[in-house]
Amino acid sequence: MSDAIDSSKIIDGKAVAQKVEAEVSKTVAALKEKNIFPKLVTVLVGEDPASQMYVRMKHKACERVGILAEDCILPATITESELLNKIQALNADKTVSSILVQLPLPKHISAQTIMNAIDPKKDADGFHPFNMGNLLINEEGLVPCTPKGIIRLLEEYKIDVQGKNAVVVGHSNVVGKPMAAMLLNRNATVSVCHIFTKDLKSYTIEADILVIGVGVKHLIKEDMVKPGVVVFDVGINQDSTGTHGDVDFANVIHKASLITPVPGGVGPMTIAILMSHVVKCAETIGQ
Numbered sequence: 472m473s474d475a476i477d478s479s480k481i482i483d484g485k486a487v488a489q490k491v492e493a494e495v496s497k498t499v500a501a502l503k504e505k506n507i508f509p510k511l512v513t514v515l516v517g518e519d520p521a522s523q524m525y526v527r528m529k530h531k532a533c534e535r536v537g538i539l540a541e542d543c544i545l546p547a548t549i550t551e552s553e554l555l556n557k558i559q560a561l562n563a564d565k566t567v568s569s570i571l572v573q574l575p576l577p578k579h580i581s582a583q584t585i586m587n588a589i590d591p592k593k594d595a596d597g598f599h600p601f602n603m604g605n606l607l608i609n610e611e612g613l614v615p616c617t618p619k620g621i622i623r624l625l626e627e628y629k630i631d632v633q634g635k636n637a638v639v640v641g642h643s644n645v646v647g648k649p650m651a652a653m654l655l656n657r658n659a660t661v662s663v664c665h666i667f668t669k670d671l672k673s674y675t676i677e678a679d680i681l682v683i684g685v686g687v688k689h690l691i692k693e694d695m696v697k698p699g700v701v702v703f704d705v706g707i708n709q710d711s712t713g714t715h716g717d718v719d720f721a722n723v724i725h726k727a728s729l730i731t732p733v734p735g736g737v738g739p740m741t742i743a744i745l746m747s748h749v750v751k752c753a754e755t756i757g758q
């Protein structure tokens with residue numbers, strides 16, 4: 472049974488995202504004074520409703536901060552080489568500052584081959600191996616937006632990372648691996664758990680900072696965390712009762728010192744950080 476919720480423990484991702492967007496808006500206005508007009512092209516392959524929604528959310532955010540946004544919608548039947556041609560054309564287009572290919576892609580297309588083809592200077596998602604490699608050597612430039620959003624939340628809530636036990640559950644290229652690298656860059660002691668980890672609880676119970684993004688509703692229960700833990704929930708699990716995270720929020724909050732809700736936690740930060748990256752790309756390439 473879950474008792475009344477202490478709202479002072481809830482990390483307000485929406486509010487911090489608004490703060491980031493306000494900063495981005497100012498930079499965009501200053502760039503426009505210099506005749507630099509940041510423009511994001513989103514590439515959406517197929518008709519996955521969740522992907523369509525995320526792309527819509529990105530376009531709305533562009534509108535809020537003054538970034539130009541263009542949609543490139545392609546059929547699920549497109550071949551890998553046709554998609555590569557499209558990416559090459561966007562790389563060559565001087566009016567385009569950032570290219571974002573919405574994931575997942577259809578199974579017949581290698582997402583990594585596509586990521587490798589994007590000009591690293593236009594890689595607002597930070598998925599190109601050049602940008603990922605720089606992250607690994609602690610030269611963080613364009614880095615994946617979700618873990619960067621979590622780092623910004625840690626900063627906003629003044630959570631010191633150095634020397635802390637950070638446990639990352641999930642080892643995807645989009646969240647888990649870059650999150651681990653960012654925490655390591657800030658001198659946390661990092662453990663990465665995943666589907667093959669034996670005895671997950673033996674790791675999560677030691678976490679001062681816990682990040683989870685595996686897509687299993689309420690995987691993390693109250694008995695798997697220690698008192699005072701700071702929890703970042705990247706999971707988005709939809710069912711007939713609504714949207715749920717990977718953390719059993721209503722119960723884990725009683726043990727946590729701070730915790731992100733789903734929705735309204737990490738998700739909005741992903742998009743706000745993306746906006747800041749489009750601006751970074753525009754500044755770098757002068758467009």
Ligand SMILES: Nc1nc2c(c(=O)[nH]1)N[C@@H](CN(C=O)c1ccc(C(=O)N[C@@H](CCC(=O)O)C(=O)O)cc1)CN2
Pocket residue numbers: 525528571572573574575596616617645707714733734735736737738739740741742
């Ligand atoms: N090219 C990319 N593809 C994908 C990324 C990415 O960063 N780049 N991440 C995810 C999807 N994603 C953005 O693309 C994303 C997911 C969720 C949210 C968000 O704000 N979620 C809301 C909840 C929405 C709901 O109710 O379903 C929240 O958490 O408040 C933003 C972005 C995979 N693909």
Ligand SMILES: [Mg+2]
Pocket residue numbers: 714715716720
């Ligand atoms: Mg729930």
